[in-house]
Amino acid sequence: MKARIQVMLKTGVLDPQGEAVRHALGAMGFDGVNGVRQGKVIELDLDDSVSEEDVTRMCEQLLANTVIESYSVEMG
Template identity: 80%
Template sequence: MKARVYVMLKAGVLDPQGEAVRHALGSLGFDGVEGVRQGKVIELDLAEDTTEETVTQMCEKLLANTVIESYRVEME
């Protein structure tokens, strides 16, 4: 079984990496980019009996900093 965890900074939290990407895109001639938010995707290979609740606990304890980040779990 696989799980994907999508982690993004919460709205209102400054994203210096996203801003650097936006600036670089502008320098390369892509003028229509008004904002960039950068996140991460974590892919987990899990035992078949692993529940979404268990993955959520992983996120809460390690995979996401829930003070400044939000996350979404997709199970396959």
């Protein structure tokens, strides 16, 4: 079984990495890019015994910093 977790900085939290990408795209001549946010995606290869609740606990305890990041879990 696979789980895909997406972790993004919460709205309002400054994203210097995303800003750097936005500037670079502008400097390369790509117009029309108003904002860039960069996050991470984590793909887990899991035994069938692992539930979505287990994955949520992994996110809360290790994979996301819930003070500044939000996460979403997609199973399957």
